[in-house]
Amino acid sequence: MMRSVSILILASLLPAAALAQGTKLWSTSRYDEMERSTNQGVAIRGDGRLEPGPLATPVYTSGGNYIWSLAADAKGVAYVGLGGTASGSAAVMRVTPDGKSTKIFSGKEIAVQALRLLPDGGVLVATSPDGKLYRVAPDGAGTPAILFDPAETAEKPKYIWDAVVIGKAVYVAAGAPAAVYRVDLSHGAPVSRLLFKTADQHIRTLLATPDGTLWAGSDGAGVIYKISTTQPDAKPFAIYAAPRREITALAIDPAGVVYAAGVGAKGAPSLPPLPVTGAVGVSITFVQPGSASAAGSNTLIPEGSEIYRIGADGLPSRFAALKDDVVYALGMHDGALLAATGNHGRIYKFDTHGNGAESLTDLVHLEAAQAMALAPVAGGVLVASSNSGKLFRVPDAPAPDAAFTSEVFDAQQFSRWGRPEVRSASPASFDLLVRGGNVPNPIDGWSDWKKVTPNEDSLAASGVPDARYIQWKAVLKPGGSLQGVALNYLPRNVAPVVDDVVVAPGARVAATAATTPNQTVQVTFPAANVAQAIGFVQDAGTQPLSAQKDRTGITIRWSAHDDNGDDLMFAVWYRGEGEQTWRLLKDRITDKFYSFDSVLLPDGVYTAKIVASDAPVHVDADTLTGERASGAFTIDTTPPVPGALVAKLQAGKIHAAFDAKDATSPIAHAEYAIDGGAWQYLEPAGHLSDSLAEHYDFTADLPKPEEKTGDHVIAIRVYDRFENMAAAKAVVHE
Missing domain, CATH: 2.120.10.30 (TolB, C-terminal domain)
Incomplete structure (x- = not known):
């Protein structure tokens, strides 16, 4: 009877927000947004309105x-x-x-x-x-x-x-x-x-x-x-x-x-x-x-x-x-x-x-x-x-040139800046200026202030460069007021990134996996690799993914992110050792794992590749992909081949010898039993079990006379590294 063991494959860190690519809006209109500013002679009303002060x-x-x-x-x-x-x-x-x-x-x-x-x-x-x-x-x-x-x-x-x-x-x-x-x-x-x-x-x-x-x-x-x-x-x-x-x-x-x-x-x-x-x-x-x-x-x-x-x-x-x-x-x-x-x-x-x-x-x-x-x-x-x-x-008199400078806004990505939207009782009562750059501090290589026309032309048409960071300034004239400023922008699409891939042979994701806490194994991404990507919000989901231990199952688990916050879909590819061509195993996957039956592929050493695509939120011409290959993993579903088992009675004990070979993975261990008794662990002749072929030569005690007389049956079982097993037996005459 096969024993059921659950394997825990930890989820990677997902982006905190899953916003689709498209035009976005940075709005500054409330008091708590306005007061995070620097100003010279500007009064901020509780409703967010700016006035000369x-x-x-x-x-x-x-x-x-x-x-x-x-x-x-x-x-x-x-x-x-x-x-x-x-x-x-x-x-x-x-x-x-x-x-x-x-x-x-x-x-x-x-x-x-x-x-x-x-x-x-x-x-x-x-x-x-x-x-x-x-x-x-x-x-x-x-x-x-x-x-x-x-x-x-x-x-x-x-x-x-x-x-x-x-x-x-x-x-x-x-x-x-x-x-x-x-x-x-x-x-x-x-x-x-x-x-x-x-x-x-x-x-x-x-x-x-x-x-x-x-x-x-x-x-x-x-x-x-x-x-x-x-x-x-x-x-x-x-x-x-x-x-x-x-x-x-x-x-x-x-x-x-x-x-x-x-x-x-x-x-x-x-x-x-x-x-x-x-x-x-x-x-x-x-x-x-x-x-x-x-x-x-x-x-x-x-x-x-x-x-x-x-x-x-x-x-x-x-x-x-x-x-x-x-x-x-x-x-x-x-x-x-x-x-x-x-x-x-x-x-x-x-x-x-x-x-x-x-x-x-x-x-x-x-x-x-x-x-x-x-x-x-x-x-x-x-x-x-x-x-x-x-x-x-x-x-008591307001400043003649009241200037309000907003906080620096980080669009998170290199972006194109569009039309400024402004609410004001009198659009002619203020001047709006904008500047941008690609470093957080405006004094480090930003553009000059550019005067822009509210509610009309794009910032790009006014000379504001495409950039990651932006800031606006309003110069209020006497009697002027300004209720809010919003800037439209389109982040430049960037390719998704597959941060890490792990392969867990012998594991299969089940809809309802029976979990035995004291028999769980955690399959995780190496910490250093998960942290390689810089500048993105990592996965908030930390709940483990339960998988059933299954000798013929293989589960591939990956972490990926998109700096634009785009929805992603994935494809799983594979190729064998020494091969040049990648072959598709499964595409259009929305989960970040995939389980398959290893019997679909011949025994051998393989590498998996995950291709992430932002196609769900882009037309084909704008779709970008990112990929990452796993480390090598082995598929072995064929049991070892034991050679002829030679056994004879010698000095009142059974002396036995046999060879075992496996085409794909090393022989892991062997065991023997006499007359249906308990299985006993068996070491190879060289003690270390680390080769595709091992030789076994051993002596075993006979059962007690009152328990067994006459012929004796000795049985062996040989396992490879993937728990594939082959058995053989021999009869020993007294």
Whole structure:
């Protein structure tokens, strides 16, 4: 009875996409496609529309990495709060509109975390950590006056994060622990008292409204509080617990709607702990705010940011979400909400009458990683940045020549470029230019920019060369807009490639193969050969192909790919050793394997060849083929021929000898049995069984007398390498 064994032939890697050859379209129209670009003075709307936008110009460069805070007076004079990574980095620079700078304050602390202007022209300077709140003259004259020292409070907070002015009082946001203090400036000497404290880590940001209401946002639980400063003994009211752990910024519009930015997921923070010692014998542990850590280390907060809207009636709602940005500052300007973000250095504008993506405009891309603070001035907005520390002016007027450059598109193949399709309210309000090349980087031997006519002539007619990579640029004129650009292209057809071929003699693919796990064999492509092809997506199918072990079956398995993603069909050819002509075995195969019966061919050594064709998706004139030959394999269905078996009784044992020959493959092994007993393995005379002819000479014990008397029968079986078997027997007389 033949034993059934399954053979596993692993599938090769198939292309991830099986798209037929033909004209294709590269389209750029959505916001997420547009924002992967470089632009100069172009605003990107949430629906993907491009419009001329402001162009940020540097006013002042600090020479360091961090600007943490910013304030500006009515004349456009800016006060810039600097910081660093070591004590003594805290400084304030006075920067005039023409860019001239003067240092008006320096401290032993690490950073100037907040700046505010007093009604009398003085500058409030809040430093951290272990800092103080100072009053500094606008020109830096005299010695800075200390208005508030956290070390003199019972709570002794380590950080001052923000400060606002309401009437003749300054309100200070502190952290580690979280608290808000009121500093009364109506008397000769400032008088401070604790306004309220929470169980949170920090109070990160403050907002003063025209009616004297103080808003505060915390870090840890992400709670937004409000408290009336005009009512004696008023208590803070927690108006909203945001889904995010840290409230980084607050702003209010003319209608009394408050906007708050939240970042970071709630739960156990991953930032390192900051030890702060309170009363003697008591140790309290706080963590740094995620936004401050992200700016200092120039890293992202993975969860991005959310902006919440709290209506005049106190109803909170989520207004917008920025999945890749950390909001560091919010501000109202010209009826719109501005958000300064990192770590891509962008300024976003939101229409407060809209909601979500439709209200968003990607307004400005800075030459810095983080936009940290905003300050409105006549005709525009000042923006302070970190990494690197700069001050930019963003005007209200759009740039006269706004240029938007798309990302580089890889067509995967050398391609012919056709007609550009453009959606625009006014086709004459922009110029469209295109360039192409055959290396990924445009500076390495690409064509020059070619002006093209949208929706009319092909790019080739405009002088854009056939190439693998392409890029477009739109130069917007005042009042112009552009909704989307799509480029038609036809990849040049390339021949399919057969990556590897393996032949498994003794295996036949069955519709339902019985698999015995502990008797499986894996027939795989050599790893080095499978990986030879470069630049194509390999096979995603890794499930093995089950084949039944069958002495007369042969299975051929191959891997192939087409860089155009074309559907393929295959033909199997063969030729014998020493022959010149290939003969067709089977064609028009869509699978990547073929099983056949070896008895169709005479015994001998053969080579198989697989020819892959992209004919299913091309006319005959355009069809291309690729081929690959297998290694040599042997077909042997004929059993060995045993010579005469000579056996005789000698010294109470059977001495036997015989020869065995095979025409195609070496003799693999032999075995014998006496009187129908168990088969015993038999070695040839030379011990090694490696030739087409072997001689056997051996002595075997007789059965025990009580088991057998008289004549004895000795039988032999001889196998070749392909398990073909021949048998013979002889009678031995006692």
